[in-house]
Amino acid sequence: MTQKNCYILGIESSCDDTAAAVIHNGEILSNVVATQAIHEQYGGVVPELASRAHQQNIVPVVHQALRKANIDKNQLSAIAFTRGPGLMGSLLVGTSFSKSLALGLDIPLIDVNHMQAHILAHFIKTQEQTAPNFPFLAMTISGGHTQIVKVTDYFEMEIIGQTIDDAVGEAFDKSAKILGLPYPGGPLVDKYAQEGNPKAFKFPKPKVGPMDFSFSGLKTSVLYFVEKEMNQNPDFISENIADICASIQFTIVDYLMDKLKNAVKKTGIKEVAIGGGVSANSGIRNALKEAEKKYGWKTHIPKFEFCTDNAAMIAIVGELKYKSQEFAENNVVASARMKF
Numbered sequence: 001m002t003q004k005n006c007y008i009l010g011i012e013s014s015c016d017d018t019a020a021a022v023i024h025n026g027e028i029l030s031n032v033v034a035t036q037a038i039h040e041q042y043g044g045v046v047p048e049l050a051s052r053a054h055q056q057n058i059v060p061v062v063h064q065a066l067r068k069a070n071i072d073k074n075q076l077s078a079i080a081f082t083r084g085p086g087l088m089g090s091l092l093v094g095t096s097f098s099k100s101l102a103l104g105l106d107i108p109l110i111d112v113n114h115m116q117a118h119i120l121a122h123f124i125k126t127q128e129q130t131a132p133n134f135p136f137l138a139m140t141i142s143g144g145h146t147q148i149v150k151v152t153d154y155f156e157m158e159i160i161g162q163t164i165d166d167a168v169g170e171a172f173d174k175s176a177k178i179l180g181l182p183y184p185g186g187p188l189v190d191k192y193a194q195e196g197n198p199k200a201f202k203f204p205k206p207k208v209g210p211m212d213f214s215f216s217g218l219k220t221s222v223l224y225f226v227e228k229e230m231n232q233n234p235d236f237i238s239e240n241i242a243d244i245c246a247s248i249q250f251t252i253v254d255y256l257m258d259k260l261k262n263a264v265k266k267t268g269i270k271e272v273a274i275g276g277g278v279s280a281n282s283g284i285r286n287a288l289k290e291a292e293k294k295y296g297w298k299t300h301i302p303k304f305e306f307c308t309d310n311a312a313m314i315a316i317v318g319e320l321k322y323k324s325q326e327f328a329e330n331n332v333v334a335s336a337r338m339k340f
């Protein structure tokens, strides 16, 4: 098998999605995700349950990815897996499985940093998306992450801003929970926001470093605001759900855009790529489109299936590393706090 004509299996298990994908020459042949519904009733991810669900899901998910790609496991050139960062119990499942499979098939093992993978997902070949040009700024926004990264080459990345507490997805989900919406509430806040007035209520934007984020205060101000209003009118939430959601979303999106603007100003880089589950949000998508017109930015938003946690992004990193023969040793261990 030449290094150009390779089939790489990617495996992702860092949080609550068990995922496997096959990539061939930059094109995704299959991208399978088993999302764990078990956490919904707890309003957030329960690490021990996530680890157990990964153990149940990983074999069928990998089988399905191979079947959809229409290849046999013996055709695989290498196995790429998420080594970190993430929940230790979850990472261990993907790591142990990948090590055993690579050993059994006698093919190389490639370790992948989940955060780099969110960014490099922009290099998956699709008809809809064009890859960013180096250097560019990447903002990763999800339930687990909020970062702005300066990307000068595939594996040359520098974090220039990040959250000091909650991730932006948590800000959406925790605010939604206060409003009585089910987990994960982000997509519902977005749905209601589209019917509401974004200026109806005002929430504070926490002051931290110019490119850093803080979201823990937002949920507290939403809580105090709602409690106060409910004292006057017990039906306040149901009567104002669209305006409340629109105002929360406006605050969050405006805050994200402030930070991006600061990063563009600081670095002089006007090419901006976003990733992570919150990239699905209509508010941030519209704000980026507007920034293209208003400030001359070039923006990139990947297909939704490559934004949320997925294995296609692990597979593309696997392919890039396979080409430069960057393989992991078989004694590689999972790393919950893996850095770039």
Ligand code: KG4
Pocket: 015, 141, 142, 143, 144, 145, 168, 169, 170, 172, 173, 184, 185, 186, 187, 190, 276, 277, 278, 280, 281, 282, 307, 308, 309
């Ligand atoms: O990337 P992801 O699937 O998983 C990780 O957290 O890594 O992101 C999930 C997060 C959740 O917090 C969810 O509420 C949020 O992305 N999300 C949204 C939207 N769609 C997903 N938040 C706001 N608006 C949306 N449309």
Ligand code: ZN
Pocket: 114, 118, 142, 144, 145, 276, 308, 309
């Ligand atoms: Zn992620």
